[in-house]
Amino acid sequence: MSTDQLSIQSTLGLPNSPDYIPQLGFGVYLSPPDKCVKSCLKALEAGYRHIDTAQYYENEESVGRAVRESGVPRQDVYLTTKILSAGDDVDATYQKIVDSVEKLSGKGGYVDLFLIHSPNGGEKARKLMWLALEKAKEATIVREIGVSNYGIQHIEEIKSIGKIWPPAVNQIELHPWCQQRDCVEYCNRNNIVVEAYCPLVRNDKAQDETLLEISKKHNVSTNQVLVRWSLQNGLVPLPKSDTPSRIVSNADVYNFNLNEGEMARLNALDQGDGGAIVQAVSNK
Template sequence: MHVFKITDTLPLPKSSERIPRLGFGVYRSPPNQCKQSVRKALDAGYRHIDTAQFYANEAEVGEALRDSGMPREEVFITTKILSPAASIEATYDKLLASVHKISGPDGYVDLFLIHSSSSGSAGRKMLWQALEKLHAEGKAKSIGVSNFGVGHIEEMRSYAQVFPPHVNQIELHPWCQQRVIDDYCQRNGIIVEAYSPIVRNYKANDPTLVEIAKKNGHSTQQVLIRYALQKGWVPLPKSDTPERIVANADVFDFDLDVEDMAVLNDLDQGSAGAIVEAVNNE
């Protein structure tokens, strides 16, 4: 029996910071809608919000938190940067702009990620060194990566002052389990976050998933989020529907048994099962 609570946190590697075990994603949630959804998520018990520069709603996440009246330190906020600017200093300025949008001029973010490995070796190095500067100043409590494979992370050893990265956020669900990078991160103490954990509902009618959902008396979405939790991942379900926001957090009163987990594990299609991106591990 896996006993989890919505208030559970996990320790980040070589850090005093902890990350909530369940997060709430706001991928491309329109600005006004984003504010409403974040408020609903906070009301439902989420204490971990995941945004990005690319989503164009960082400011709204910050506004929703301030409007909620919740103390800043009680909510873990992540954002991401997609590509570097012309220099480390200019890249740092891009990072700082996000911090200001979310938490104001004297604020911070809890986690700042490189959103993609697509900038090439030089770009990734510049991004990381800018993030390290932000981290050293306390404006990012922790720093990490997203969509990085084994080779991308290993490459960082030659220059990173903060290593390993605290987090790697990748696409994860039964059809895309990314076992090579997942195993690497688990062995190296890197927290693995799962984006698209409910596969954007594309698999809601999958017969195998539906059968397991019926057996456990929960929705297919709840089964997939629970699966991610039991795999040791930090799932980041996204919804702008109030009822689903609440339901996606209601995953702590049941347990997928060994047979359920084995059946879901057998659905893996490797990189072919990705709906967004499977990492390159070379």
């Protein structure tokens, strides 16, 4: 599909799955519980249909409440959360997943996508969490399972752990200054959807000359250019905001198109791992 056909309803296919993930997501890291309900309601009103939370963010209940209060049917909203750490064994780890599903969707509910938040807990923890996620998928309380902050070797390791490969997505830090090209190429080759966290670089690059020039040319904000750059690169950006006007504007990115030259100028801003503000993956 050409990039000028992108819309807020655009989705991407997932590996070995009949499901599609809405390409634009809404991030809720550092969104306090009360505010999070309001922000998610605003996001759903603005047309986002995909919300990205995590056990670590301590706002899963707020996300669930907002979906119920929004009036948008549950099956029309794509909900992602992430397991933070393993329990003592697979069953104890599985219980942590059940707790999150209940917070987001109530008893008998489901989560669309459940990720391992980070590989940093070590090999044993990665194995326990993956096996518990497979169990949750089998129990149909989770539709798809994936990873976050995983480098190439971490993803390869999964082949020797369980039955399901590849993971549906890898959620990593990704913006023009940190493009993680090796990992992205590997994911693309294996049909793993790449989700871009910190797609706005937390507004740190608002004064960057290239970004300002391109945004002025299109009469849009620097953050709108960053979201559009992600979308045109086939990524799943997860912009976060607790500010109603920004929630709306960050999704209002479907009435302009970055041309090849502009994409090339933004692509040339890559600083490799040094451009990360949270963490670049380790591919070895």
